[in-house]
Amino acid sequence: MSDTRKDRCKPYACRIQACLSKNNYQEDKCLDVLEDMRQCCLKWHKVSVCCSGIDLEKRYLPEEKQPSGKSKK
Template sequence: MARQESKEPCKKEACNIQACLSKNNFLPQKCWKVIEQLQACCEKCTYNSTHCASVSGLLKQKPK
C-alpha cells in the first residue's frame, strides 16, 4: 500500500477536498484551505499526481 501512496502523493488532500465540498453543498469558496493544501502538495511533487489535474480548475474559481 505504501507503494501506491508514493505513486499518488496528493490523494489524501484530494479526498479532503471531496469531503469538504460534500459537507458544504459543493461550494468551493467554503473549502479554500483544503484546496490550497492540495495545491501545495502538487507543487511539492511537481504535479506528479493524477489528483493535481483538478486543482487548476478549482483555483480558477477563487476570487482574487
C-alpha cells in the same frame, strides 16, 4: 512509476471531496483544503495523477493565510 496507492496528493483530493460534500459544494467554504491540495501539487504534480486538474498558479487563500513560512501569524 505512477502507482495511485502511493499518490502523495490523494489524501488532499479526498479531503476536498469530503469538504465540498459537507458544505453543499460551496467552494468558498473549502479554500483552506483547496490550498493544501495546490501546495501538494506544487511539489508532486509531475507524479501525482490527482493533480491533473489543479491550477498551480491559482491561490485559494489570501496572502496572509498562506501556509508557507512567509505568512504573518
